[in-house]
Amino acid sequence: MSRTEGSRAYAIAISVVAAIGGFLFGFDSGVINGTVEGLEVAFGSSRVGTGWNVASMLLGCAIGAFFAGRLADRFGRRGLLRVAALFFVASAWGSGWVDTSGAFVVARVVGGLAVGAASVLAPAYISEIAPAAIRGALSSVQQIAIISGLFVAFVSNYLLAGVAGSSVESLWLGAEAWRWMFWVEIVPALFFATALLGIPESPRFLVLRGRIDEARAVLVRLFGDAVGGMRLGEIETSLAAEHPPRMADLLGDDGRPRRVVWVGLGLATLQQFVGINIVFYYGAVLWQSVGFSESDALLTNVINGAVSIGACALAMATIDRIGRRELLRIGSIGMTLALGAMAVVFSRAAVDGDGGLALREGEGLVALVAANVYVFFFNLSWGPVMWVMLGEMFPNRIRGAGLAVAGLAQWLANFAITVSFPVLLAGFGLAFAYGFYAAWAAISLVFVMRVVQETRGLELEEMSGD
Numbered sequence: 001m002s003r004t005e006g007s008r009a010y011a012i013a014i015s016v017v018a019a020i021g022g023f024l025f026g027f028d029s030g031v032i033n034g035t036v037e038g039l040e041v042a043f044g045s046s047r048v049g050t051g052w053n054v055a056s057m058l059l060g061c062a063i064g065a066f067f068a069g070r071l072a073d074r075f076g077r078r079g080l081l082r083v084a085a086l087f088f089v090a091s092a093w094g095s096g097w098v099d100t101s102g103a104f105v106v107a108r109v110v111g112g113l114a115v116g117a118a119s120v121l122a123p124a125y126i127s128e129i130a131p132a133a134i135r136g137a138l139s140s141v142q143q144i145a146i147i148s149g150l151f152v153a154f155v156s157n158y159l160l161a162g163v164a165g166s167s168v169e170s171l172w173l174g175a176e177a178w179r180w181m182f183w184v185e186i187v188p189a190l191f192f193a194t195a196l197l198g199i200p201e202s203p204r205f206l207v208l209r210g211r212i213d214e215a216r217a218v219l220v221r222l223f224g225d226a227v228g229g230m231r232l233g234e235i236e237t238s239l240a241a242e243h244p245p246r247m248a249d250l251l252g253d254d255g256r257p258r259r260v261v262w263v264g265l266g267l268a269t270l271q272q273f274v275g276i277n278i279v280f281y282y283g284a285v286l287w288q289s290v291g292f293s294e295s296d297a298l299l300t301n302v303i304n305g306a307v308s309i310g311a312c313a314l315a316m317a318t319i320d321r322i323g324r325r326e327l328l329r330i331g332s333i334g335m336t337l338a339l340g341a342m343a344v345v346f347s348r349a350a351v352d353g354d355g356g357l358a359l360r361e362g363e364g365l366v367a368l369v370a371a372n373v374y375v376f377f378f379n380l381s382w383g384p385v386m387w388v389m390l391g392e393m394f395p396n397r398i399r400g401a402g403l404a405v406a407g408l409a410q411w412l413a414n415f416a417i418t419v420s421f422p423v424l425l426a427g428f429g430l431a432f433a434y435g436f437y438a439a440w441a442a443i444s445l446v447f448v449m450r451v452v453q454e455t456r457g458l459e460l461e462e463m464s465g466d
Helices: 008-034 036-043 047-075 077-097 101-129 132-164 177-183 186-198 203-208 212-223 225-240 259-273 276-289 294-322 324-347 363-380 382-392 396-427 430-450
Strands: none
Touching: 008 047, 008 077, 008 101, 008 132, 008 186, 008 212, 047 077, 047 101, 047 203, 047 396, 077 101, 077 177, 077 186, 101 132, 101 203, 101 382, 101 396, 132 177, 132 294, 132 382, 203 212, 203 225, 212 225, 259 276, 259 382, 259 396, 259 430, 276 396, 294 324, 294 363, 294 382, 324 363, 324 382, 324 430, 363 382, 382 396, 396 430
16 A cells, blocks of 8 residues: 555545444344244234334434544543444344243343444444545445344344244254344344454544544554545544534524534434335234245345345435435435335225235236335435435534434434334235325425435535534
């Protein structure tokens, strides 16, 4: 590597390590999909109880996301990611080991703390070490990692259930397959904890804490002597004019939240209100409700995961060329149309003798295609772009606080959508549910067109808090 040129390969390598937190985020979120039946059998859960077991992790996510941003300003991005890695290990073991619903909830909340922390720290860390020209692409690695984690969880669930015969049958050591679905996560969590030992701390955090020589060394390795020295000066100038980060900085001179804060909250909540995590958390239950076998439903999840990875890869290749705002606009249009099609299909379904839905001939295929189109457009746009923008849109002085409140809002919205879905499904049906999510997708388009501003190509020191 030339000291005059810096190393994009180094930036990519440490971004990939940070994004392993996203992989665990995705795995931990997706693994529950194949365990719902096992949890109902093991704990005797009602439909409401099942919704709580599935959604309990999200409360931990909200807490983890809220405090991680602030704690990261005190202890560093890398240090908290290490703590999150250990929480992932503890949660994976505990979720598969427990025998009561209460203990399961505790284990999932611990995992939620890790997921919430990783969800805000990984994009913040990546945005703070990435060159502006490729920051969007590198930040998109986080979403690819999330979707890869979901995909691996879906594949793992499918294979384990296939070997055992079903998720509730015993597998190895006398433990049911659904327990092993959780335990698989221990391997990547331990790898993450080890890999974090080899990456540097964020240079902006190092400058904030007065560790100038360490910050210079990181920046020179990333950008070369000349550019690295210039970037160090820019960061020092930016931070010198500001007092230490505090939550009050999110308010303007008039005492109201800054515009950028409202935009961040809108991006965070709308990403969830379009209903994407219903597909990821309840996909197996959803497809079984319209006549798919457990095996076919789990295989459908695998297909969704593969489509998601392809869409994220396309987003990564285009986000720094066509911009964040345009991808959000395209995604909102595609999701609105696909969700609308699913609502129409399920509105025409008949109710069979067992109370389940029976789609008309050929409409099952239409629903499956529409679901994958929806997943594609989400992961082309709102999936990666929301995290990219949250990681880069806040000025230095409020990045930690901004990520904290946006992360909290994102996970609370996730919780509300997830815990309400079983009740919505039982009380109103799938057609109403997907119509509801389609309406929010349409609202997201209006939000993008009227509120969201482009951040492509701007250095983090150029971001405005107005």
